[in-house]
Amino acid sequence: MTRAAQGGRARRAAPYAFLIAVAATFVFPLVWLLLTSVKPEREIYGYPITILPRHVTLANYLYVVTRLAGFRRFFVNSVVVTGASVILILALSALGGYPLARKSFPGKTVLFGFIALVIAVPWVIYLIPTFVMEDALGLRNSWLGLILPYVALNLPWALLIMRAAFIAIPQEIVDAARVDGAGEFQTWLRVLVPLTIPGLATTFLIVFVFIWKEFLYAVTLMTESQWQTLPVGIIQIRAELQSLAFNILSPTIIVALLPIFIVFLLLRNFVMGGILGAGGFGKE
Amino acid sequence: MRERSWTALLYLAPAVAFMGVFIAYPMLWSFYLSFTRYNYVYDPRPAWAGLQTYRDVLQDPVFQTALQNQFKFGIPFFTIAFALSLLVAFTLTRISRARTPLQLAVILPMIIPPSLGAIVFLWLLEPGFGLVNIAWRTLLHTRPPEWFLSPALALYVMVPIFVWEELAFPMVIFLAGLQTIPASLYDAAKVDGASFWGELRYVTLPSLKPTMVVASVYLITQSLKMFDLPYVLTQGGPANATFTLYYYAWTRAFKFYEMGQGAASAYITAALIVLFSAASSALLSERREEAA
Numbered sequence: 001m002t003r004a005a006q007g008g009r010a011r012r013a014a015p016y017a018f019l020i021a022v023a024a025t026f027v028f029p030l031v032w033l034l035l036t037s038v039k040p041e042r043e044i045y046g047y048p049i050t051i052l053p054r055h056v057t058l059a060n061y062l063y064v065v066t067r068l069a070g071f072r073r074f075f076v077n078s079v080v081v082t083g084a085s086v087i088l089i090l091a092l093s094a095l096g097g098y099p100l101a102r103k104s105f106p107g108k109t110v111l112f113g114f115i116a117l118v119i120a121v122p123w124v125i126y127l128i129p130t131f132v133m134e135d136a137l138g139l140r141n142s143w144l145g146l147i148l149p150y151v152a153l154n155l156p157w158a159l160l161i162m163r164a165a166f167i168a169i170p171q172e173i174v175d176a177a178r179v180d181g182a183g184e185f186q187t188w189l190r191v192l193v194p195l196t197i198p199g200l201a202t203t204f205l206i207v208f209v210f211i212w213k214e215f216l217y218a219v220t221l222m223t224e225s226q227w228q229t230l231p232v233g234i235i236q237i238r239a240e241l242q243s244l245a246f247n248i249l250s251p252t253i254i255v256a257l258l259p260i261f262i263v264f265l266l267l268r269n270f271v272m273g274g275i276l277g278a279g280g281f282g283k284e
Numbered sequence: 285m286r287e288r289s290w291t292a293l294l295y296l297a298p299a300v301a302f303m304g305v306f307i308a309y310p311m312l313w314s315f316y317l318s319f320t321r322y323n324y325v326y327d328p329r330p331a332w333a334g335l336q337t338y339r340d341v342l343q344d345p346v347f348q349t350a351l352q353n354q355f356k357f358g359i360p361f362f363t364i365a366f367a368l369s370l371l372v373a374f375t376l377t378r379i380s381r382a383r384t385p386l387q388l389a390v391i392l393p394m395i396i397p398p399s400l401g402a403i404v405f406l407w408l409l410e411p412g413f414g415l416v417n418i419a420w421r422t423l424l425h426t427r428p429p430e431w432f433l434s435p436a437l438a439l440y441v442m443v444p445i446f447v448w449e450e451l452a453f454p455m456v457i458f459l460a461g462l463q464t465i466p467a468s469l470y471d472a473a474k475v476d477g478a479s480f481w482g483e484l485r486y487v488t489l490p491s492l493k494p495t496m497v498v499a500s501v502y503l504i505t506q507s508l509k510m511f512d513l514p515y516v517l518t519q520g521g522p523a524n525a526t527f528t529l530y531y532y533a534w535t536r537a538f539k540f541y542e543m544g545q546g547a548a549s550a551y552i553t554a555a556l557i558v559l560f561s562a563a564s565s566a567l568l569s570e571r572r573e574e575a576a
Binding site: 015016018019020022023024026027029030032033036044045049092093095096098099100103105114117118119120121122123124125126127128129130131132133148149151152153155156159184188209212213214215216219220230231232234235238246249250253256257260261264268271272275276 | 293295296306399413452460512
C-alpha cells in the first residue's frame with residue numbers, strides 16, 4: 001500500500017474516530033446508570049468494582065415500583081401535568097397558528113416578541129408574581145398550579161411551529177372547501193388541521209420533553225411532596241435516603257426517563273425539525 | 285392571499301389569554317416589584333423603595349460572588365461548547381455511514397431532566413464508589429480530588445456537565461447551517477484551487493456567521509440561566525463558590541422571601557443576557573464585514 005493511500009484512509013477514519021469518542025462519552029453516563037440499576041447492592045458498593053453486572057437483578061426496580069409509594073405518586077403527577085399541558089398546548093396552538101399564518105393583522109410582531117421574552121428572560125422573573133398569584137388563589141400544590149403556567153410558557157414556540165405548518169398548506173385546498181360550502185371553523189377542523197399533523201407531532205415532541213424535564217417552576221410551586229413531579233421528587237428521595245442510595249436512585253431515574261425515550265424514539269423523524277422550530281427558526 | 289377578519293382574534297384569544305396572565309403580566313409586575321421592599325412573610329404588601337432595592341442587591345457580597353462565578357463558569361463553558369458543537373457538526377457532514385446514531389447520541393442529553401442528569405454525575409463522582417474516583421485511584425495511585433466539596437473546583441466540575449446537557453441545540457443549528465451552504469460556493473473554491481483549510485477559512489466559516497450568532501446568543505443565555513445544577517449538586521456551596529446569578533435571584537425570592545430583591549437581581553441577570561447577546565452578535569457581524 002502506498003503512503004498516499006494510507007494517508008487518505010487515515011483522513012477518512014479521523015472524523016469517525018472523533019465522533020465515536022464524543023458519542024461514547026455522551027452516552028456513557030446513561031449506560032453506567034443502566035448497569036448500576038440492574039446490579040445487586042453488594043456489587044454496587046463492593047471492591048473490586050464490577051463494570052458489567054455479574055448477576056443481573058430486577059430487585060431494585062421491584063423495590064422502587066412496589067415499595068416506594070412516593071415514587072408512584074411523582075410518576076402519576078408527571079403524567080397528569082405533562083399530559084394535560086400538552087393536550088391544551090396542541091389545541092391552543094392549532095387554533096392560534098391558523099390566523100397567524102393565514103390572516104392579516106399585527107400578530108406576528110407580538111408573537112415573535114413573546115418568543116424572545118420566553119427564551120431570553122430568566123423565568124424566575126415570571127415565577128415571582130406567579131408564586132404570589134397562585135398562593136392567593138390556592139393553586140400552589142395542585143396539578144392546575146403547574147399546568148396553567150406550563151401551557152403559557154410553552155405556547156410561543158408551539159404557535160411558531162403550528163404557524164409554519166398552516167403556511168405550508170396551499171390556498172387552493174382552502175378555496176375548494178369553501179366552494180363546497182364549509183364554514184370557516186368546519187374548514188379549519190376537517191380540512192386544515194388534518195394537514196398539519198406533522199406540525200402537531202413536532203409540537204408534541206418539543207413540549208412533552210420541555211414539560212417532563214421542567215424543574216424551576218415545579219420545585220418552587222410544589223412544596224408539598226405529594227404534588228411533586230419526577231425531576232423534583234427524585235431529588236427529594238435522594239435527600240431522604242442520604243448518600244449511598246444509588247441502588248434505589250438508579251432505577252427511579254431509568255423509569256422516569258422511559259416515557260421520554262419512548263416519545264423520542266416514536267417521533268425521532270421530527271427531532272431535528274423540532275429543535276430548530278423550538279429555537280425560533282421555523283420555516284416561513 | 286391573506287384575508288382580514290375579526291374571527292381571527294377568536295382563534296388566538298385563548299393562547300393570548302394564557303400568555304398574558306402567566307408571561308406578560310408577571311413580567312410587568314416583577315419590574316414594579318424590583319423597585320420595592322417586599323418580604324413575602326413579613327410585609328403585607330410591597331413598599332416603594334426606588335433604586336434602593338437594586339443598590340441592596342449590588343452591594344450584597346453574595347451577589348458579587350455570584351457575578352464573578354458567572355464569568356469563571358461562563359467563559360470556559362462558552363468556549364468549549366461553541367468549539368465542540370461546531371466541530372461535531374462539521375465532522376458529521378464529512379462522514380457517510382452511521383451518521384444518525386452518532387448524531388442522536390450527542391442530542392440524547394437534551395431530553396434528560398437536568399436535575400436527574402446531575403444525580404448521575406453525583407454517582408460517577410461519589411467519593412467511595414464513584415467510577416471516576418475508582419478509575420483515578422487505580423490508574424494514578426493518588427487520592428482523587430473532592431470534586432463538589434472543593435471551593436476551587438466545584439464550579440469547574442459543572443462546566444463539562446453543562447456542556448453535556450447543552451451541546452445538542454448549537455450542534456443541530458450548526459448542522460442545519462452547514463447544510464444550507466450552496467454547493468456552488470465549494471465548486472468555485474475548488475476551481476480557484478483552494479485546499480481543505482482554504483475552503484474552511486474562506487467558504488465554510490464565513491457562511492456560518494449568522495448561525496454562529498444564534499449559537500452564541502443561546503449559549504450565553506443558557507449559562508446565565510443555569511439553576512438546576514447548583515441547586516441539586518451544591519446548593520450554591522461550598523462557601524458560595526457555585527452561586528450563579530439565577531440561583532442567587534431564586535434564593536433571594538424563595539429562600540429568604542425577599543421578592544423585591546429577587547425581582548431586582550433577576551432583572552439584572554436579564555439585562556446581562558441582553559447585553560452579552562448584543563455584544564456577541566455585534567462582534568460576529570463586524571468580523572464578517574472585515575472578511576468581505
